[in-house]
Structure formats: structure tokens, C-alpha cells
Amino acid sequence: MAVEALVFDVFGTCVDWRTGVAMEIARVANAKGIALDPVRFADAWRGRYQPAMEVIRSGRRSYTELDLLHRENLDATLAAFAVDRHFTGRDRTELNRAWEKLPPWQDVVPGLSRLKTLFIIAPCSNGSIALMTRLARYGSLPWDCILGAGIARAYKPDPRVYLASCAALQLSPESVMMVAAHNRDLEAARGAGLMTAFIPRPDEFGEGGSAETTPSSDWDHVAQDFGGLATQLGC
Amino acid sequence: MAVEALVFDVFGTCVDWRTGVAMEIARVANAKGIALDPVRFADAWRGRYQPAMEVIRSGRRSYTELDLLHRENLDATLAAFAVDRHFTGRDRTELNRAWEKLPPWQDVVPGLSRLKTLFIIAPCSNGSIALMTRLARYGSLPWDCILGAGIARAYKPDPRVYLASCAALQLSPESVMMVAAHNRDLEAARGAGLMTAFIPRPDEFGEGGSAETTPSSDWDHVAQDFGGLATQLGC
Numbered sequence: 154m155a156v157e158a159l160v161f162d163v164f165g166t167c168v169d170w171r172t173g174v175a176m177e178i179a180r181v182a183n184a185k186g187i188a189l190d191p192v193r194f195a196d197a198w199r200g201r202y203q204p205a206m207e208v209i210r211s212g213r214r215s216y217t218e219l220d221l222l223h224r225e226n227l228d229a230t231l232a233a234f235a236v237d238r239h240f241t242g243r244d245r246t247e248l249n250r251a252w253e254k255l256p257p258w259q260d261v262v263p264g265l266s267r268l269k270t271l272f273i274i275a276p277c278s279n280g281s282i283a284l285m286t287r288l289a290r291y292g293s294l295p296w297d298c299i300l301g302a303g304i305a306r307a308y309k310p311d312p313r314v315y316l317a318s319c320a321a322l323q324l325s326p327e328s329v330m331m332v333a334a335h336n337r338d339l340e341a342a343r344g345a346g347l348m349t350a351f352i353p354r355p356d357e358f359g360e361g362g363s364a365e366t367t368p369s370s371d372w373d374h375v376a377q378d379f380g381g382l383a384t385q386l387g388c
Numbered sequence: 389m390a391v392e393a394l395v396f397d398v399f400g401t402c403v404d405w406r407t408g409v410a411m412e413i414a415r416v417a418n419a420k421g422i423a424l425d426p427v428r429f430a431d432a433w434r435g436r437y438q439p440a441m442e443v444i445r446s447g448r449r450s451y452t453e454l455d456l457l458h459r460e461n462l463d464a465t466l467a468a469f470a471v472d473r474h475f476t477g478r479d480r481t482e483l484n485r486a487w488e489k490l491p492p493w494q495d496v497v498p499g500l501s502r503l504k505t506l507f508i509i510a511p512c513s514n515g516s517i518a519l520m521t522r523l524a525r526y527g528s529l530p531w532d533c534i535l536g537a538g539i540a541r542a543y544k545p546d547p548r549v550y551l552a553s554c555a556a557l558q559l560s561p562e563s564v565m566m567v568a569a570h571n572r573d574l575e576a577a578r579g580a581g582l583m584t585a586f587i588p589r590p591d592e593f594g595e596g597g598s599a600e601t602t603p604s605s606d607w608d609h610v611a612q613d614f615g616g617l618a619t620q621l622g623c
Contacts (some may be wrong), residue, residue: 220558273521283558286508286533298521299533300465321538323455323518 154328156348156386159268160277160300160318160375162309162333163285164255165357165364167265167276171195173255175261181248185239192359194234201226206279206308213223216306218281224249252280253287257294263381265295267388277301277318277331279308310341319347332382338370343370350374350382389563391583391621393556394503395512395535395553397544397568398520399490400599402500402511403527406430408490416483420474427594429469437462441514441543449554451541453516459484463571487515488522490531493589494568499614500530502623512536512553514543545576554582566615578605585609585617 164170167377170319171192179191205222208214231237240248268274275298276285282387289296298321302308307318319329326346333339334354343349357364368375376382393581399405406427414426440457443449462484475483493504503509510533517538525533533556539542539553554564561581568574569589578584584607590598603610611617 218558273525275521276430281558282533282535282539282556286510286557290508291530296533298517298531300517304517304539313493321517322521323516 154325156272156330157324157328158273158275158319158322159330159332159350160275160315160347162335162338163276163278163280163288165354166334166352167261167294168255168257168288169356170199170252170255171357171359174198174251177248177251177254180288181244183298187236187239189234189236194230196358197233198223198226198230201229210308210311216308218283219279219302220249220252220281220284223252250287253284254291255288255291258378260378260380262293262295264383267383268379268386269295269297271386271388272330273297273322275300275318275322277309277315310337312341312345315342315345315347319345330373332379334365336365339372341368343372348373350376352376352378352382358384389560391507391563391565392559393508393510393549393554393557393564394585395510395566395582396566397570397573398511398513398515398523398568399417399571400589401567401587402494402496402529403490403523404591405434405487405490406592406594409433409486412483412486412489416479422471422474424469424471429465431593432468433458433465436464445543445546451543453518454514454537455487455516455519456486458487484621485522488519489526490523492527493613495613495615497528497530499618502618503614504532506621506623508532508557510535510553510557512544512550514549516531545572547576547580550577550580550582554580565608567614569600573598574607575605578607583608585611587611587613587617 161167175191178194180187185362205226209216210280227245231240265274275296278285278301282299285299300318300321302314304321305314307313319326330348330350331342332350334352339349351368351372355364355366355385374385396402409430410426413429417424440461444451462480466475500509510531513520513536517534520534535553535556537549539556540549542548554561563584565583566577567585569587574584585604586607588601590599590601609620611620
């Protein structure tokens with residue numbers, strides 16, 4: 154069965170969340186005259202991401218959109234860095250929007266534009282529809298629609314997220330390909346019956362960081378960037 | 389509160405469903421050598437649209453995506469025109485895709501492109517995510533995301549469709565404007581707290597047809613086309 158749609162992980166795979174969040178923290182800290190290591194803060198904030206979703210995946214909390222989890226994690230991170238007295242509620246709402254202003258990796262917009270000529274393209278992210286929509290507007294990501302957690306009301310790697318995304322397009326999983334920089338995401342997608350493509354993002358956690366640079370399995374495609382994937386897929 | 393998003397009715401407001409469906413019927417009838425008035429057939433097929441949704445609105449049937457309702461209505465229309473023996477299941481699946489290939493009115497793509505510079509733009513249609521996605525690709529409609537019935541799992545004018553669309557964007561209804569060529573749609577949107585814009589589409593049902601050409605109420609905006617709306621909104 155021919156692939157008709159490509160669905161993408163976003164944080165790390167399409168956009169450089171670490172640089173984007175750190176830049177916004179640096180801007181705000183500078184404006185307030187606070188000493189704060191922006192990259193360490195970004196990593197700490199992001200460090201609370203998986204544990205917050207795990208509470209929902211395990212059923213201990215009902216589905217809550219990522220924007221609110223990000224906000225709760227921001228509050229906790231500000232407290233951990235002992236700077237929370239500097240941030241009003243309004244400051245926090247504004248800083249939380251850092252996640253809507255993340256730069257795409259350089260190959261992403263031209264690569265997606267090529268891929269879009271032959272395939273439906275959509276995010277299959279843990280971000281909400283609101284967050285994915287604003288992030289797409291910020292980075293000019295030419296999605297055809299927004300799929301993922303917001304449609305499924307569950308978090309990857311829960312198979313329902315992949316399956317709901319395919320169902321929303323009225324496509325069977327084998328005609329949808331998941332594209333991600335994270336092996337675990339692809340393992341879950343394959344488990345749900347989707348095709349898979351691995352694109353390493355060696356700088357996701359900065360130079361010398363802990364990014365996954367090698368495929369953990371025989372994914373259907375492995376390419377260096379979205380342009381390489383487009384070439385492999387005949388775009 | 390400032391408007392941040394514009395949500396659009398699609399069939400009739402953005403695209404000329406009657407011409408598009410009739411052209412596809414004419415093509416198929418011609419290929420099969422069947423005498424069939426394509427415009428009468430299109431009107432008859434579309435005539436079953438509201439009654440089919442009404443069964444769902446009234447709770448007599450659970451939410452069923454519009455694509456399947458279109459298919460059931462096609463079967464019934466083929467029977468009513470006494471041509472059903474000419475159409476295999478595969479033919480019907482193919483003809484049902486007529487709804488994915490509808491031409492936008494001439495002002496729609498340039499108008500949406502202007503509106504998108506200042507506002508989030510999304511369909512708030514009774515069409516499914518799958519249908520809206522394919523229709524957008526066919527007509528190059530530059531949506532930021534797909535909202536509407538597919539998100540709400542309900543049919544307009546049920547207020548849940550408008551409210552779920554606002555909620556998906558994390559916006560309050562008063563910062564979202566519904567744009568439609570149908571007064572009933574705007575009445576329901578206003579009832580749910582949204583802003584409203586009326587764009588008449590005098591040719592929706594052909595020349596001299598029964599299209600609504602005048603606003604039934606004091607909608608927040610009335611414009612001749614999407615370009616006029618963009619000008620009114622400062623785009």
C-alpha cells in the first residue's frame with residue numbers, strides 16, 4: 154500500500170526547542186536584570202516534560218493539554234532556580250509562549266515544501282492544536298492539518314495518538330509514515346502499524362549533547378535531513 | 389477583546405460545491421455513456437445533506453463523519469435517478485471524492501492569504517478533517533489548522549462545534565470570528581459568543597438560485613468577498 158501521508162514529531166525533529174526556549178529566557182531574564190543560565194533553565198524546564206506526561210499516560214490524571222503542563226513545569230522550574238518571586242502570573246503566561254516561537258531546523262521548511270507536493274503532511278506531536286498552530290505560523294511550517302495529541306487526547310507513545318491521526322485522515326496506518334528524530338517514537342508508531350522514517354538531529358541537546366544519532370532498528374527510511382527524505386521519496 | 393482567529397464555513401462560503409460536484413458527475417456519466425443532468429443530480433445529492441445531519445443532531449444516530457453521509461446520500465441519489473446499476477462500489481467511492489475537488493470562489497485564495505497575515509485562519513465546517521485537508525490541498529486553501537465538526541464530533545449549528553473550535557485554539561469565543569454565507573450559521577455562532585461576518589455568495593445555487601444575498605441580522609461585518617473582509621479588518 155502506497156504512503157499517502159507523512160506525520161511528524163515536532164519538538165526536536167522539526168524545531169530546535171532548546172535554542173528557541175533559551176533565547177526567550179535570556180531575553181526575559183535580561184529585561185528583568187536577573188542572572189539566569191538560559192540553556193540550563195531550558196534543559197531543566199524540558200526535563201519536567203516526560204514526567205508530567207507520564208502522570209497522564211499512566212491514568213493518574215485526565216488528559217490535560219501540553220500548554221498547561223508547560224506552565225506548571227515553568228512554575229516548578231522558576232522555584233527550583235529560586236527566581237519565582239521575579240515572575241508575575243502574566244510574566245509566566247508570556248514566557249510559556251516560548252514554546253510557540255521555536256526556530257525550525259534549516260532544512261525543515263524547504264524539505265516539507267517538497268514533501269507536501271506528493272504527500273499530506275501534518276504534525277503528530279504531543280503539543281496541542283493551539284500550540285502546533287501558532288508554532289507553524291511562527292516558523293512557516295506548511296502543514297495541511299494538525300494531528301497528534303490534540304486529536305487523540307492522549308500522549309505519545311500511546312498508540313491511540315498514531316491511530317487517531319491516521320483515522321482523522323481516513324487512512325490505514327500502513328499508508329501513513331511517522332517521521333521522527335527519536336527511536337522510541339518510531340517504535341511506538343511501528344507498533345501501531347505505521348511506516349517509519351528516522352532523521353537524526355545531533356544538535357537537539359546542543360553540541361556533544363545526548364541526542365540519538367543512530368537508528369535503533371531497521372526503519373523504513375533513514376535520512377540526514379528532510380531534504381534527503383524528500384529525495385528518497387521521489388519528491 | 390481583539391479578534392485573533394477567523395473560522396470559516398466552507399461549502400458555499402469558500403468553495404463552489406455545486407459546480408465542482410456537477411463537473412465530476414458529468415465526467416463520470418460521460419465516461420459511462422449515461423444520460424444524467426449533472427446539476428440536477430448535484431442538487432439532489434446535496435438536498436440529502438441537511439436531513440442526514442439532522443438525524444445526528446437530534447441524537448437518533450451517533451456522530452458519523454460527513455464522508456460516510458455523503459456516500460449514503462450518493463447511493464440514495466443514484467437509486468432515485470434510476471442509474472444505480474451503472475455504479476459499482478468502487479465507482480461510488482471514487483465519485484464520492486467529488487467533495488474533495490471543489491473549486492474555491494475566485495476571491496478566496498487571495499483573500500485568505502491576506503487575512504492569514506493578521507489572523508489564525510481555519511475552516512469550521514461540517515466536513516471531516518480528512519475531507520477539509522484534501523479540499524485544502526486541491527484548492528490551495530492556506531489554512532493554519534482544521535477545526536469544525538471533526539474536532540467537535542457534532543454538526544453545526546450545534547453550539548459545541550463553534551465552542552470546540554475556539555477551545556482548540558485556546559481562545560475565548562469573543563476573540564474568534566465566524567465567516568459564512570449562511571445566516572443560520574452566523575446566528576448559531578453568535579449564540580455561542582463568536583463574532584460574525586457575512587459574505588454573500590449569490591451563485592451558490594446557480595444564477596437565479598435560492599442563495600441568501602442579504603444579512604438577516606446586524607452581523608459584525610458584511611463584505612462582498614474575502615478581499616473586502618480583509619480590507620475591513622486592516623489586512
